[in-house]
Ligand code: G3P
């Protein structure tokens with residue numbers, strides 16, 4: 001079965017990376033929810049994509065320069081607050097896999113310790129573009145599954161993922177072709193693609209036989225898979 005990941009929750013339908021967006025993705029029936037994690041000035045793990053709060057909230061400034069209290073006062077859309085990683089974990093636990101993208105190196109160890117505290121080791125996948133962080137995750141706790149993120153396909157990306165003990169390559173969908181899918185499968189890696197939001201692009205990914213499709217519009221993808229009798 002092709003797994004469906006709600007990107008930043010269901011970011012095409014609700015304010016990205018909010019609990020409301022995560023709830024929406026779960027209600028639609030996704031298998032995974034993807035979120036981004038950063039650290040506040042005073043060391044709290046928070047769910048936000050950009051390095052500043054400018055685009056997604058009514059505030060401004062760098063996440064790393066704001067205290068947790070300052071950041072929590074902001075409106076992240078429709079009255080939502082920027083969630084903590086702990087809130088996201090509690091909301092998804094027992095329902096869907098939480099795909100946690102480490103946006104900064106400082107998030108690595110605290111994220112792993114929190115996942116352990118919540119006993120969610122088997123319900124998360126840790127991803128990053130910074131592949132050395134994935135190696136660190138593996139060293140901290142080898143039970144944890146990781147996925148290496150890539151925008152383009154330069155060099156032997158399967159080997160790069162294997163080198164840091166990842167179970168999957170996560171590649172920008174426009175840069176994925178059947179050669180890459182075959183290569184990943186031959187080397188016992190999963191291939192996840194991010195993030196087609198148009199139906200024609202989703203169909204191409206399904207026909208390529210990828211393992212996981214992330215999207216901001218899980219409603220469209222799940223509907224399509226149902227139509228194709230794949231759900
Ligand atoms: O899942 C991969 C994707 O989330 C990476 O890109 O910029 O949306 O975090 P970005």
Ligand code: CA
Pocket residue numbers: 034035036101
């Ligand atoms: Ca992300």
